[in-house]
Amino acid sequence: MTATDAAQLTADLIRCPSVTPTEGGALVLLEKQLSAAGFDCARVDRGEVSNLFARWGDKGHAKTFGFNGHTDVVPVGDEAAWTADPFGAEIREGIMFGRGATDMKSGVAAFAAAAIDFVSNTPPEGAIILTITGDEEGDAVDGTTALLEYLDTENERMSVCLVGEPTCPNEMGEMMKIGRRGSLTAYFTFTGIQGHSAYPHRAKNPLPAMARLMDRLSSHTLDAGTDHFDASTLAVVTMDTGNPATNVIPAECRATVNIRFNDVHSGASLTDWMQKLVDEVADDSGVESGMAVKISGESFITPPGPLSDLVAAAVQAETGRTPELSTSGGTSDARFVKNHCPVVEFGLVGKTMHKVDENVPVAQIHQLKDIYSRILTEYFA
The missing domain is CATH 3.40.630.10 (Zn peptidases)
Incomplete structure (x- = not known):
């Protein structure tokens, strides 16, 4: 043949x-x-x-x-x-x-x-x-x-x-x-109160809260790797408000992170960890918070x-x-x-x-x- x-x-x-x-x-x-x-x-x-x-x-x-x-x-x-x-x-x-x-x-x-x-x-x-x-x-x-x-x-x-x-x-x-590795994408929304940038006390700015959250997420060491996997990674891929004005404090800020994780973690355990941080930052800053997670696959x-x-x-x-x-x-x-x-x-x-x-x-x-x-x-x- x-x-x-x-x-x-x-x-x-x-x-x-x-x-x-x-x-x-x-x-x-x-x-x-x-x-x-x-x-x-x-x-x-x-x-x-x-x-x-x-x-x-x-x-x-x-x-x-x-x-x-x-x-x-x-x-x-x-x-x-x-x-x-x-x-x-x-x-x-x-x-x-x-x-x-x-x-x-x-x-x-x-x-x-x-x-x-x-x-x-x-x-x-x-x-x-x-x-x-x-x-x-x-x-x-x-x-x-x-x-x-x-x-x-x-x-x-x-x-x-x-x-x-x-x-x-x-x-x-x-x-x-x-x-x-597993792959997870998390979408965050913080909502405050819009106002004039000259009168910040009359507004509630969600940007500093989101910046604190992104810093806490990205500066955290997830793990040191395992026998068959490299260390897990977390990347902040966007943080924005869509605000074109310099004299306006926006009401809303959104951010997205992507995590590639090894067998130390699961999508559920990482979701729980992020939700805990979201709740802590939102409580401290007084903004409203939301988080949605898409798990593309487990490790x-x-x-x-x-x-x-x-x-x-x-x-x-x-x-x-x-x-x-x-x-x-x-x-x-x-x-x-x-x-x-x-x-x-x-x-x-x-x-x-x-x-x-x-x-x-x-x-x-x-x-x-x-x-x-x-x-x-x-x-x-």
């Missing part, structure tokens, strides 16, 4: 303009190829989001390897700043350009190609499941979460899962993810063991590098998969993701497919 060309599949996917939440033809293309290879496929669309489930092998098999990824991409941005068509998949000197080239149509193409060739050439005793969403770059409400709910409803089960996000900072094979870790050993060995065999086991970076859909089964992440070098002229060396796409193929071979050996 002719091998599935992962680079060609990457190019075909890039040419699908699947900016979140538009499907753009990407999942239609994948479903066609996977179905032709004997995968049972189902669209698991919810709301405006398109998702694809594909399984080869017996349903509910005790040895089922899963891949997870996404075909949606972030907006192009300033298209005039690109030197290549963002959806053209142009190749120059062995490098393919296009939105999603790195994040993460190449990863999806590599694991889809590896899975198709593997089941076609050496049908395993077991099953392979692919869950591919169109909502990772968006709100992530109707994407992988919908797929996992579908798995539960249909009594489908992945034994382990590999998420194909780009994980390597500079060189292919140098890093894999065995966990991720998690898949402890080093059989799954990380399997992936690390395949990476070392194909690249000559033993990947660092890391929990760095932002969030990914692994934060949802970890509730279903053990999960790790490994993929390409991510230096150009979300940038103008996002690109990937074609050779790296083939190398990634080889790594995924080796993982499947060893898992089912």
